[in-house]
Amino acid sequence: MNGLMNLTIKAKLILLVLVTLVGMSFITIYDSITEKQIMMDAKKERVETIITGISSQIHALQNQVKEGKLTMEAAQKEAKDIVSSFRYDGNNYVWINDFHPNMIMHPLKPSLDGSDLSEYKDKKGNLLFVNMAKTAEKSGQGYVEYFWTKPNQTVPVPKMSFVKEIPGWNWILGTGIYIDDVNEAFYATLISHFVILAFLIAISIGVAYWVFNAINRPLKEMSSIMQRVSNDGDLSQTISIRGNDEIGRISADFNHHIQFLANTIEEIQSVMANVARGNTDVSIHTEMKGVFDELKQDVNQSIGAKHQPDHRLFGYHPFISVKRRVRCPNH
Structure with missing residues (x-):
């Protein structure tokens, strides 16, 4: 937290935009992956339902064989x-x-009927039918992903199959569904989400830049004026008030205090000038607080002490003995 307090306003705004960017990117990717998983789950459910339905019909035929109604x-x-x-x-x-x-x-490739599939590989080198046999042997059913060529096409694309053992017949029933459309939909969704994200980030950067200027410009002006007041004693300086926010209220308070200080010093200078001319029938009447109230009392007491040496007036308080001239608005 202390490190954050040491950052400039610009750095804090950049950090805010970066955190927003990372957070929104994470949400975008998560949503896209979730949508892809929903689509995949729907396809899995689809092929499993198909195989379950057909296996039920085959199971009914097996029962007829057991009952002697059909031959094997x-x-x-x-x-x-x-x-x-x-x-x-x-x-x-x-x-x-x-x-x-x-x-x-195989209904679409009868040339495969009776063929040995143990060396049949997809373009990635996967022994897909061996993997199907292992899946059915291990779990009775399951999913296998591989690459397969669509009808009337030559380029293999991603496909997912569900396989299920038919006990007693040494059969594996399988069906597959192409999932290239899932990947295409995933990337299309991801791209569209990032286009929207880029638009929102551009707006965020624009707003952050506008906020930075709205904060930084009056602060730079305030810092410059405070330095002139501190270094040169120039009390004629005022800060432009551009709004009623926190910076605007601070600027108004600063201007009020500078004006108050200028009025106080101007009255003190006037009183001291009268005293220097021998007129001691004067005093400071401005309402003051803190150290200025002490200064008022000291000056008034010094004026009242008509028989005290003059250095009582000019050397008593550090606010009287100054090393540089203070410029008031009217001087």
Whole structure:
């Protein structure tokens, strides 16, 4: 706190703007990340709901096999038909692979059916189907992120899949959803937020600069005038009053005290001039406080002591014996 008190007003205002900038940047980034997470959670919930629904249908077919209503081959064929024909959100699909991993059925890339996927990598080198098999084997279900090529495109983009084990059949049911739109929305939101933030920061800097000038200019004037009063004894100086804020009231008080001091000294000089001319039937009548009240009493007592030596008047009080001439407004 003491260090803060030693900072200039300009430094304090800069610090205020910087703290505001950091705080608003943190809030902006946090909000953008939160929005991204909400979008990701919605996509996760979407794919999990899809797989859960289809796995329930496959589970019903498995029960029919147990009940002898269907053969294993017929049930699995029907399950593949269900999975192969299922689409959602346009052209999104569901596939089946096993734990080796081998592709059991891929609706959009039939060329993959029956192929060994253990060496299948995305552009980042991730063994995506191996990771899916490990996830299903470890937890029964879960999410896997990787890169995959969209239909009719050649550039792989981020994708997230939800996989779920089908117990008894050595199957893994999976579906993925592209998340490149989430990243695009995240960066678009982040950029728009920072544009707004930059606008607000520009306004804050402008306001801070205006406040700094509103404070600094009268303070510089006040400091300059106080130095002239202190160094030169120039009591004709006054501070311009630009408002009714704290600085304006301080300026008004300063002007009042300077005028009071000038009037007091002017009256003392007048009395002393009369005494010097031999007229001792004078006294100071101005209402004074503190040391000036003592000065008034000393001067009046000295005037009353008609038979005292003259040095009683001019050498008694330090306010009479001054080293420089005090300039009053009228002199």
